[in-house]
Amino acid sequence: xxxxxxxxxxxxxxxxxxxxxxxxxxxxxxxxxxxxxxxxxxxxxxxxxxxxxxxxxxxxxxxxxxxxxxxxxxxxxxxxxxxxxxxxxxxxxxxxxxxxxxxxxxxxxxxxxxxxxxxxxxxxxxxxxxxxx
Numbered sequence: 001x002x003x004x005x006x007x008x009x010x011x012x013x014x015x016x017x018x019x020x021x022x023x024x025x026x027x028x029x030x031x032x033x034x035x036x037x038x039x040x041x042x043x044x045x046x047x048x049x050x051x052x053x054x055x056x057x058x059x060x061x062x063x064x065x066x067x068x069x070x071x072x073x074x075x076x077x078x079x080x081x082x083x084x085x086x087x088x089x090x091x092x093x094x095x096x097x098x099x100x101x102x103x104x105x106x107x108x109x110x111x112x113x114x115x116x117x118x119x120x121x122x123x124x125x126x127x128x129x130x131x132x133x
Contacts, residue, residue, distance in 0.1 A: 040101040042092075076100055
């Protein structure tokens with residue numbers, strides 16, 4: 001662990017119990033990236049659960065709930081419940097969550113820039129594997 005007067009302790013990414021590793025497991029998912037992107041697009045306005053789900057094709061209600069619960073717990077997303085029947089639940093990025101949008105946007109841009117290369121690599125690998133038999 002590296003420490004200093006102004007630097008918090010850092011873990012070992014290769015240790016399965018490392019807190020940084022656990023956080024990267026959560027923030028590195030496609031659903032987290034999509035939630036942060038949707039909330040960042042509407043920032044500082046809140047987004048209702050149903051709107052989030054509509055804007056994230058393919059996400060199930062359960063997966064969106066699990067993703068949001070984790071992001072709220074991590075302090076990346078704020079949650080507000082209107083006491084109506086049924087309750088209306090609103091989400092927004094916190095300052096910490098807004099700071100995550102920049103690196104996630106860079107990762108999304110990298111993926112978009114390199115997807116064709118990745119597809120070609122997949123095709124070449126699959127053709128080579130099929131030829132090897």
